[in-house]
Structures are given as structure tokens and as C-alpha cells.
Amino acid sequence: MNEAVFAFIALAGIFLLVVITLCLFGVRRMMLRRALGTVDASICSANHRWAMGVCRYRESGLEWLRLFSLSPLPSKTMARSKISLLGRREPTEQELTRVPPGTVIVALSYNGEEVLLAMKFDAYAGLSSWLEAGPHTGVGTWR
Incomplete structure (x- = not known):
């Protein structure tokens, strides 16, 4: 040959x-x-770069998986009991070029650090409902 x-x-x-x-x-x-309980959501990393991905609701937590990855494992896992919803806002001028159009920026607090997610408003409504519907801290609860 x-x-x-x-x-x-x-x-x-x-x-x-x-x-x-x-x-x-x-x-x-x-x-x-x-799969049930998944929504498109971008996440802001520590160096202020946005990465596209998918959030998956679980009974005990929220998982974020990279969109451009072959790994079945989540890149970030947050326990439901440690997530606090800080609020939402519209993207800034700089963020408009980095997040999908028509999204809102959702600020979460997890273990004392701020986590920013960019998602559609409907997904934000689902996330806030999911967090509010979780068990409350008290005697005999898992929180």
C-alpha cells in the first residue's frame, strides 16, 4: 500500500x-x-464566564450538567436544604451577549457563596416553587 x-x-x-x-x-x-425535572440554564463560574448547561431537579438537590460534555455526572451539585433564593434580575449589557436571549439572571446562595444561573422566566418560576415546596427546618426533618 x-x-x-x-x-x-x-x-x-x-x-x-x-x-x-x-x-x-x-x-x-x-x-x-x-427527562422530567430538567431545564436549560447557564451558570456563571468564578471567573465570570458563562457556561451553557441543563439543571436537573432531584428530591434532595439541584444538579447542573454541562451542555457540551459526554459525562453523565453533574458538574455542580447543590443540596436543596442549603440553597437560598436571593432574587432575579435582568441581564446587564455585558451579560446580554453571553446568555441566551429572553433569560433572567437568578441569584442563589449556596454554602455562603453566590451562584448565578441564567434561565427562562418559566424555569425561574419552577425553581422558586421547587425551593419553596421543600421541607422546612425543624424537628424530624432532613434539613
């Missing part, structure tokens, strides 16, 4: 890996969106 055949096989292999990876991203995204 000559060098052209090896080059073709290598390029075809790389192309096949790219196509399979894109298909896996699509399947993961579809599975996340089909």
Missing part, C-alpha cells in the same frame, strides 16, 4: 470519530431534555 491509502484511512478514521462524537452529544442532549 502506498502513502495515499494510509492518509485516506487516517482521515476517514478521524472523520468517523468526529461523527460518532457529535452523535453522542446529540443523544446525551436528547436524553437530558426528555
Whole structure:
């Protein structure tokens, strides 16, 4: 075999890996969106960069998963009992270019640190209801 055949096989292999990876991203995204209790939400990291992802409600907490990842594990997990809703606001001029259009910025307090999520208003209403419906601190509760 000559060098052209090896080059073709290598390029075809790389192309096949790219196509399979894109298909896996699509399947993961579809599975996340089909699951109950998931909403699209971007999160602001410590260096003020926004990352797109999906929030998933669980009985005991809120999980945030990166949109562009193949990992089934959440990137951030917050215990429901330690989350406090600080409020919501409209995105600033700088944030308008970094978050999806039509979103509100939701400020949460988790373990004393502020967590910013960008989500649609309907998702914010669901998040605030989910937090308010959680068990209250007291004798015999898990909080």
C-alpha cells in the first residue's frame, strides 16, 4: 500500500470519530431534555464566564450538567436544604451577549457563596416553587 491509502484511512478514521462524537452529544442532549425535572440554564463560574448547561431537579438537590460534555455526572451539585433564593434580575449589557436571549439572571446562595444561573422566566418560576415546596427546618426533618 502506498502513502495515499494510509492518509485516506487516517482521515476517514478521524472523520468517523468526529461523527460518532457529535452523535453522542446529540443523544446525551436528547436524553437530558426528555427527562422530567430538567431545564436549560447557564451558570456563571468564578471567573465570570458563562457556561451553557441543563439543571436537573432531584428530591434532595439541584444538579447542573454541562451542555457540551459526554459525562453523565453533574458538574455542580447543590443540596436543596442549603440553597437560598436571593432574587432575579435582568441581564446587564455585558451579560446580554453571553446568555441566551429572553433569560433572567437568578441569584442563589449556596454554602455562603453566590451562584448565578441564567434561565427562562418559566424555569425561574419552577425553581422558586421547587425551593419553596421543600421541607422546612425543624424537628424530624432532613434539613
